[in-house]
Amino acid sequence: MRAWIILIAACAVPLVATAQEKPVQLKKAAGLATVEANCSGCHSLDYIVMNSPFPNAALWDAEVTKMIKAFGAPITDADAKVIADYLKQNYGS
């Protein structure tokens, strides 16, 4: 919940969830709060679980870059590194 509040404050974007959306609990590890804060505004976090564990480090880097460059996610360089590290550690091959 804290992550959602941070996101609202940071991005001032509307959060629209489908009525029956249930929270997706990702693995509790370093970087999780950054992932939740930056990623869950635009899409539910099941996208991460669904796309695992096959991505290698280069593929997770490419996915994070795609979210920023192609989809315009407002993620700082520092956060992007934390997110990529979290994904590689917890959802990579």
Next chain:
Amino acid sequence: MLTRRHLVTAGAGLALGGSGLASRTAAAASINLPAALPEGARSSAILDALPGKKPLIKLSYRPPNYETPIEYFRTAITPNDAFFVRYHLSLIPEVDVSTWKLAVGGEGANGEAAFTLDDLKRLPSAELVAVNLCSGNRRGLFQPHVPGVEWSYGAMGCARWKGARLKDLLDKVGLKKEAIEIVFDGADSAVTDKTPDFIKSIPTWKAIEETTLIAYEMNGAPLPHLHGFPARLILPGWTGTYWMKHLTSIKAVTKPDTGFWMNPAYRIPLGRFPLVARFTSQETATNTPITEIVVNSLITDPTDGANVRMGPIKVGGIAWDGGYGISTVEVSSDGGKTWVAATLGEDLGRFAFRTFSYTLSPKARGKQTVMARATNKIGQTQTSELIHNPAGYHHNVVHSVTFNVT
């Protein structure tokens, strides 16, 4: 095969839903996901019902990506409430039809017009049965895996669509002879305005075909919200990416659309797939937008992992293609060494699912594998090996199921 977890998931609706119809429906649907999917996709997919829908296989909540369980493909028409749901962007407004208008124009048109839903209904209506198939259907089966929505077999459906011909809308504004593409936008949008809006174009030659519709009915009902209310593009034979929902604007243009969703998204390598329909204004030296659906088939009976009584066994399923029509479906029960023609079911038109059936007499009890292979009327058939491509499109490897004869 149903794992314990899957049984628990399927049973949850029963426990929570009491004795109502919904709970029985939930229990009837299965989440028999293939082992080839990414482990994470298998572990996070659940049966979940969106508003107005039966429980479908939830791959992502937001944007909602839900696929249809295989049992709904035993018939050529997929019910609206079991039809797969696919969105790219998370803001999906409920369109107010009293204020909704579809704007038609663009720099490639001679004029402009706006259509209310009643205006669309006053145009001559057309009806056809057509498959709406996500370009990435079966992406989850790719080896090696590619990122994206990790669909299994159910990102597709076949419905009877009714609407106006796009050609009639375009005739109202008049096309310049230089109009090369027609561009579509819908009411859905992204959470941040930095995300490219979902906009798609099609070649003008395809737009003015008699079978290209602006549909307002699906299987005899007004288009359900999650299927594009109040009106969507129906582009029979071409993959679902073009079938824009919640249409708000249609523009004729004299230069190719350059948006993200046309390039680099939804591209296939040139020359790898046996396709006829080309989208030349968008082709590059190395790739092309995905266009028509490749010929394909799916075995719905028996299901993978099922126990089936010894005796004559009904093998059934559906076949489809990009609109040339299915000519044969063959079944093999010896690993592809020999093939026998199945019986085709009712022909609902060249763009529709075509059911097939075959009666197998197994020689012995134990594990039995059957495969199905469709061929269309221009001689295209399914591949035995995957044509791998970066975005995971056009998976039409021959489907096989293995069951136990008891």
